[in-house]
Amino acid sequence: MRTPSTSHDVKQADDKRYAAPAGLVSAASSFDDDESDDFQPMSSEAAQAWRSRQPRGLIRFLLGYQLVAVLTVTGLLWMAEATGWMGSISDRAVAVSFAYGGLAIVIPAALMAVGLQGRFTRRLSTTPTGSLLGFAIWEGFKLLVSVALLVAAPKFVSDLSWLALLAGLLVALKVNWLVVALIKARR
Numbered sequence: 001m002r003t004p005s006t007s008h009d010v011k012q013a014d015d016k017r018y019a020a021p022a023g024l025v026s027a028a029s030s031f032d033d034d035e036s037d038d039f040q041p042m043s044s045e046a047a048q049a050w051r052s053r054q055p056r057g058l059i060r061f062l063l064g065y066q067l068v069a070v071l072t073v074t075g076l077l078w079m080a081e082a083t084g085w086m087g088s089i090s091d092r093a094v095a096v097s098f099a100y101g102g103l104a105i106v107i108p109a110a111l112m113a114v115g116l117q118g119r120f121t122r123r124l125s126t127t128p129t130g131s132l133l134g135f136a137i138w139e140g141f142k143l144l145v146s147v148a149l150l151v152a153a154p155k156f157v158s159d160l161s162w163l164a165l166l167a168g169l170l171v172a173l174k175v176n177w178l179v180v181a182l183i184k185a186r187r
Contacts, residue, residue: 061179066102067102069172069175073171077095077098077164093157101166102172104149105168105173111145115138121138
């Protein structure tokens with residue numbers, strides 16, 4: 001007479017039923033091995049050396065380029081309006097709308113950058129979960145301020161040009177990719 005199977009027999013049967021086909025290695029299997037537990041924490045000297053190799057002030061650099069790009073295009077739009085180059089669509093509202101759209105991205109990003117370096121975030125960042133929570137809080141704040149600025153745009157900009165506002169948003173958002181590409185190309 002056969003005895004009921006034990007939990008060990010059931011586990012072996014489950015392992016066979018859910019095993020990967022021959023020749024394929026499951027990506028999760030490398031994380032399940034007890035033998036691959038060779039993680040070594042960094043010494044304080046190694047951590048300091050790693051920190052010294054990381055770029056400093058990159059956030060301020062990116063924010064500065066965002067602001068320069070928005071102000072440059074706004075200046076070009078104002079010059080085009082002053083010279084009559086844009087014809088019938090030349091009016092100051094286009095330049096002001098463009099600047100407002102760009103600043104609706106730059107200002108909240110600057111507030112987030114300052115907030116991430118503040119005391120509140122430093123207190124949270126004693127654990128990895130706290131660091132992620134601090135980042136998520138400031139990212140949410142940044143998004144709320146950006147949306148609030150966009151909702152308030154018709155009150156602050158007379159004769160608002162939504163197309164120019166959207167163009168300002170896009171320039172402010174996309175200049176970061178250009179700056180990062182230039183930094184990587186320089187290295």
